[in-house]
Amino acid sequence: MRVAAEVFADQGYRSATIRDICRRAGTNVASVNYHFGGKAGLYRAVVQSGGAFTSEMAGRLAASGGAAEDRLRAYVEVFLTRVLAEGPCAVHGRIMAREMIEPTEALDQLVDGFIRPEAEMLSLAVGEIVGKDFTREEIRLLCMSVAAQVVFYKHCRPVVERLFPDFRLDSAAVSVLAESITGFSVAGLRGLSAARSTAREAKGKGTPGTAAATRPAARRIAKGRN
Amino acid sequence: MRVAAEVFADQGYRSATIRDICRRAGTNVASVNYHFGGKAGLYRAVVQSGGAFTSEMAGRLAASGGAAEDRLRAYVEVFLTRVLAEGPCAVHGRIMAREMIEPTEALDQLVDGFIRPEAEMLSLAVGEIVGKDFTREEIRLLCMSVAAQVVFYKHCRPVVERLFPDFRLDSAAVSVLAESITGFSVAGLRGLSAARSTAREAKGKGTPGTAAATRPAARRIAKGRN
DNA sequence: CTTCCTTTCAAACACCTGTTTGACACCACG
DNA sequence: CGTGGTGTCAAACAGGTGTTTGAAAGGAAG
Numbered sequence: 001m002r003v004a005a006e007v008f009a010d011q012g013y014r015s016a017t018i019r020d021i022c023r024r025a026g027t028n029v030a031s032v033n034y035h036f037g038g039k040a041g042l043y044r045a046v047v048q049s050g051g052a053f054t055s056e057m058a059g060r061l062a063a064s065g066g067a068a069e070d071r072l073r074a075y076v077e078v079f080l081t082r083v084l085a086e087g088p089c090a091v092h093g094r095i096m097a098r099e100m101i102e103p104t105e106a107l108d109q110l111v112d113g114f115i116r117p118e119a120e121m122l123s124l125a126v127g128e129i130v131g132k133d134f135t136r137e138e139i140r141l142l143c144m145s146v147a148a149q150v151v152f153y154k155h156c157r158p159v160v161e162r163l164f165p166d167f168r169l170d171s172a173a174v175s176v177l178a179e180s181i182t183g184f185s186v187a188g189l190r191g192l193s194a195a196r197s198t199a200r201e202a203k204g205k206g207t208p209g210t211a212a213a214t215r216p217a218a219r220r221i222a223k224g225r226n
Numbered sequence: 227m228r229v230a231a232e233v234f235a236d237q238g239y240r241s242a243t244i245r246d247i248c249r250r251a252g253t254n255v256a257s258v259n260y261h262f263g264g265k266a267g268l269y270r271a272v273v274q275s276g277g278a279f280t281s282e283m284a285g286r287l288a289a290s291g292g293a294a295e296d297r298l299r300a301y302v303e304v305f306l307t308r309v310l311a312e313g314p315c316a317v318h319g320r321i322m323a324r325e326m327i328e329p330t331e332a333l334d335q336l337v338d339g340f341i342r343p344e345a346e347m348l349s350l351a352v353g354e355i356v357g358k359d360f361t362r363e364e365i366r367l368l369c370m371s372v373a374a375q376v377v378f379y380k381h382c383r384p385v386v387e388r389l390f391p392d393f394r395l396d397s398a399a400v401s402v403l404a405e406s407i408t409g410f411s412v413a414g415l416r417g418l419s420a421a422r423s424t425a426r427e428a429k430g431k432g433t434p435g436t437a438a439a440t441r442p443a444a445r446r447i448a449k450g451r452n
Numbered sequence: 453c454t455t456c457c458t459t460t461c462a463a464a465c466a467c468c469t470g471t472t473t474g475a476c477a478c479c480a481c482g
Numbered sequence: 483c484g485t486g487g488t489g490t491c492a493a494a495c496a497g498g499t500g501t502t503t504g505a506a507a508g509g510a511a512g
Contacts, residue, residue: 012328014241017499028461033501035459101327102238103384111388119389140390141406148378149371155381156374158329162337163345164366180367187417188410195413243469254491259471261489 001025004032005046009094013043013104047106050092051113068128069186075122076150076185077178083154084171097154122146129186130193133200142189149181227251230258231272235320239269239330273332276318277339294354295412301348302376302411303404309380310400323380348372355412356419359426368415375407 003025007016018039022029036042065071082093096114099107126146127139134142153160157169229251233242244265248255262268291297308319322340325333352372353365360368379386383395 018501019499029500030462030502031460039500098327100382100385101324107384108388111385115385116389138406140393141403142410144378144382144386145375145407145410148375148382151378151382152370152374156326156370156377158333159326159337159341160370162334163342167366177367180364181371183418184368184371184414187421188414191413191417192409244471245469255470256472256492257490265470 001032001042001046004042005050005091005095008043008046009091009098012098012102014102018042043104044106046091047095047110050095055114068125069182071125072122072129072146072186073178073182075118075125076146076182077174079118079147079150080153080174080178080181081171083150084169084174084177086171093154097151100151100155119143119147126189129189131197133193133196142192145188146181146185149185153177227268227272230268231276231317231321234269234272235317235324238324238328240328244268269330270332272317273321273336276321281340294351295408297351298348298355298372298412299404299408301344301351302372302408303400305344305373305376306379306400306404306407307397309376310395310397310403312397319380323377326377326381345369345373352415355415357423359419359422368418371414372407372411375411379403 001021004021007021007024011020018032019029021042022032032039032042036045082090083097084090085093095106096110099110122143123139126143127134130139130142153169160167160169227247230247233247233250237246244258245255247268248258258265258268262271308316309323310316311319321332322336325336348369349365352369353360356365356368379395386393386395
């Protein structure tokens with residue numbers, strides 16, 4: 001039921017009431033128990049039915065090849081679109097955001113089905129950009145730094161709106177946001193990669209004098225993981 | 227009441243029940259209505275009483291001077307500590323995170339009282355790092371990119387734990403996370419700043435060629451002076 | 453038409469929510 | 483001792499929750 005997905009999306013599983021859903025849908029309260037076996041069954045059905053849009057986006061994302069930077073940009077754009085989308089096609093993203101704060105049993109299924117594959121795709125692109133001098137744990141942290149910028153605009157939307165009332169946060173803002181996030185992230189990854197390689201080259205000479213030229217921030221990262 | 231703050235923090239205002247709070251606190255259900263005038267009054271009291279710890283952190287943050295990079299690092303560390311802290315001193319951070327997803331009337335007060343001052347502090351540091359070639363809107367976006375990385379570990383904790391079960395996300399991880407976030411952010415800001423300045427210098431000559439400009443820019447940053 | 457099955461509906465059920473009520477105990481103060 | 487105020491308590495209240503129930507309606511097959 002589309003209206004059920006809508007209600008679940010912006011009220012959460014717990015706060016949503018089947019009476020409200022049924023009133024909006026023009027049906028009876030008992031029908032959901034008859035067809036889905038209860039509120040939990042309805043929610044399950046909504047969650048896995050809403051995966052269509054998400055999967056379609058994921059497919060479009062998986063098909064995008066090319067340089068790592070372009071794949072990263074595609075990832076950010078797709079993810080951002082999903083997160084900022086409006087209307088009925090956005091329910092899955094909204095439910096996913098809800099699940100992160102108020103996890104139900106559906107979150108495990110969501111993580112394994114949608115989030116993990118995309119996380120690995122992102123990890124590949126990031127690893128390609130920074131090069132081979134970074135451990136898996138470091139790349140993992142960097143991936144989260146990239147993904148964080150996207151989900152921020154979903155999770156902190158109420159704060160952003162209060163902080164900057166003139167800041168438009170709709171689907172039209174996707175491109176400018178994607179541009180900012182991608183530019184910042186690519187610059188960050190490239191900068192870290194370059195700092196790491198210079199630090200490695202300087203290691204053979206004994207005193208890392210050149211590394212001291214870099215600011216303490218980059219230097220500590222370079223030798224932080226012993 | 228401390229236990230009330232605890233319950234509100236990890237259940238949210240709506241899901242928390244005063245019966246649960248009172249049972250844990252060993253007091254009677256009617257006492258909260260007698261002393262606070264109701265559930266909303268209790269919540270208000272909890273919210274503004276919890277500000278002590280947050281304010282103390284903010285004071286420590288405001289006192290930190292020095293280079294913009296160090297101030298940014300201090301911001302990330304303080305913010306991350308607040309967000310990942312455990313025990314009773316973390317309730318304010320957790321309630322704030324809750325408010326972002328499920329806003330109540332307390333969010334406006336929280337934003338004006340705590341978030342906005344720190345956002346301006348962050349904005350100053352970021353603007354100092356990237357230099358004067360960036361508009362206020364661009365700096366605003368970059369600030370959100372930095373802050374996003376911090377709140378990510380709070381808001382997406384359930385997902386992170388499912389994605390990487392071995393990833394420890396406690397107060398001991400603060401330093402590692404702060405290091406990664408600061409390094410990534412500073413590298414990103416410096417890279418963008420360098421790319422912007424080279425693009426400005428090249429503007430007189432004709433075709434800018436942005437993609438070609440970013441890579442050398444990042445490399446140059448890694449070598450030191452800008 | 454009868455029969456059977458599926459679906460819908462209003463009502464009721466049992467439970468939980470925040471709040472109110474009235475009685476009870478405590479205790480400083482006159 | 484008496485008295486008034488203060489804080490606490492169990493009980494009850496009114497409203498909302500998910501779920502169940504039993505009756506009624508629709509329709510296809512015999």
